Every structure is written in structure tokens, then in C-alpha cells.
Amino acid sequence: METAYVMINCEMGAEGTIVEGVKSIDSVKEVSGVFGNYDIIVKLECPDIDEIRETIATKIRLLSKVRCTTTLMCSN
Secondary structure (H helix, E strand, O other): OEEEEEEEEEOOOOHHHHHHHHHOOOOEEEEEEOOOOOOEEEEEEEOOHHHHHHHHHHHHOOOOOEEEEEEEEOOO
């Protein structure tokens, strides 16, 4: 199982909506609002890196009001 953390920057006031949208994604194991350079942090667990890439590109980044993401891949 591969693990990645995705930090999300979003439009002001959209945090709650994005958190709820991210929670509906199957590979999301944890999601939290944070303070600092990012607005939301998401923990993903997928069988392989390609599925992580696909989840970020087609499910997280396409949510309305997501400005950008930064991904940290864990080494297993």
C-alpha cells in the first residue's frame, strides 16, 4: 500500500465544502483543516502510485475552488 499526503490551497471560505468533498473519496483515510501555508491536509492510501496520481488529478484537483495542491509521497 502506498501513502501520500496532499496539502490543498483553496479559495477563502471554501474549506468546509472541500473537506466534505474529499471525505467522499474512497482512498482518503484522513482529512483535516490546518493553519499556515495550506488550508487542508489529506492522507491517501492506494495500492500503487498510479492510483494516487489518478486520485489527485481527477478527484481532488477538480473539486470546485481548489487552487493548488502539493503532494508528499511516503517511502515505504
